[in-house]
Amino acid sequence: MRILVTGSESFIGKTLISQLQTTGHEIIGFDSLEPTNPTYEFHQIDIRNPEINKLIPRNTDVLIHLAALSRDSDCKNKAIECFDVNVMGTLNLIKAAQLQNVKQFIFASSEWVYDKFIDSEEKNEDSEINIANHNSEYALSKLITESNLRQQYNSGFCNVTILRFGIIYGPRKSNWSAVESILNQVKHQDKVSVGSLKTGRRFVHVSDITRGIIHSFGLDGFNIINLSGNKINTLKDIIELSQEILGKKIEVFENNSNQISIRNPSNNKAKKLINWEPKINLKSGLESLLPYV
Numbered sequence: 001m002r003i004l005v006t007g008s009e010s011f012i013g014k015t016l017i018s019q020l021q022t023t024g025h026e027i028i029g030f031d032s033l034e035p036t037n038p039t040y041e042f043h044q045i046d047i048r049n050p051e052i053n054k055l056i057p058r059n060t061d062v063l064i065h066l067a068a069l070s071r072d073s074d075c076k077n078k079a080i081e082c083f084d085v086n087v088m089g090t091l092n093l094i095k096a097a098q099l100q101n102v103k104q105f106i107f108a109s110s111e112w113v114y115d116k117f118i119d120s121e122e123k124n125e126d127s128e129i130n131i132a133n134h135n136s137e138y139a140l141s142k143l144i145t146e147s148n149l150r151q152q153y154n155s156g157f158c159n160v161t162i163l164r165f166g167i168i169y170g171p172r173k174s175n176w177s178a179v180e181s182i183l184n185q186v187k188h189q190d191k192v193s194v195g196s197l198k199t200g201r202r203f204v205h206v207s208d209i210t211r212g213i214i215h216s217f218g219l220d221g222f223n224i225i226n227l228s229g230n231k232i233n234t235l236k237d238i239i240e241l242s243q244e245i246l247g248k249k250i251e252v253f254e255n256n257s258n259q260i261s262i263r264n265p266s267n268n269k270a271k272k273l274i275n276w277e278p279k280i281n282l283k284s285g286l287e288s289l290l291p292y293v
Helices: 011-020 079-099 137-154 178-188 206-215 235-246 268-273 282-292
Strands: 002-006 026-031 041-044 062-065 104-110 159-165 191-194 222-227 251-254
Touching (some): 002 011, 011 026, 011 206, 062 079, 079 104, 079 137, 137 159, 137 222, 159 206, 178 191, 178 235, 178 282, 191 235, 206 222, 222 268, 235 282
Parallel strands (some): 002 026, 002 062, 026 041, 062 104, 104 159, 159 222
């Protein structure tokens, strides 16, 4: 297959390409950043470039769109910049994909498109989303792009797969989630402070995310799929496993025990539709981080 990855130099992009290179697929990477000695065809280009279609091979099998302002902090109070890249940039890429007869467009969305979770309620891809409950420019940019892709698909665009990523962690030196951050604190400090120990997410390792992307290749039609962890892991779980792995006991301070935040997006559809579920549990995932914290 001929596979094009935007955001090829991102954390997810590099992990994905590393996996793809073991499969024999033809890989093309697009990014605004230049890689060091790429081992695949690479083009340094912004997804907003109106001539990007000239670099997309005709009849590309899969276009995986990862490029974005991908952190809430990059978008907060920067609506113009956020929507210019995440919304208008994607519309430009959709147009380019149409011109080049791309067969499948895979879009990296986020579990943050879901609005309020009540207690530990589980939400799935059919759960109603109230856009009025969102105050995150990042989440809005993903949700609007999902709607744009649905509209384009209904107007004759190629097969569209929207993957709503859970909270991703993995071996990296920056842009940490709570998983990497807590392990780092346990390793280097004698005291760790958190809000509520009961706060939890369905954290998912980056290698499982990229496997999920690959499992979605060839899907027909318009599909939205959550790629999230198998269960909720709390901050308490992360602290206790970090102490076990490091052989260390620390003091833990809970600042706001009653301010519990739980996000619980189901991954049942992924299990049924693309035969995917995470393989890396929290303990194994934490162990993979040790050289980076």
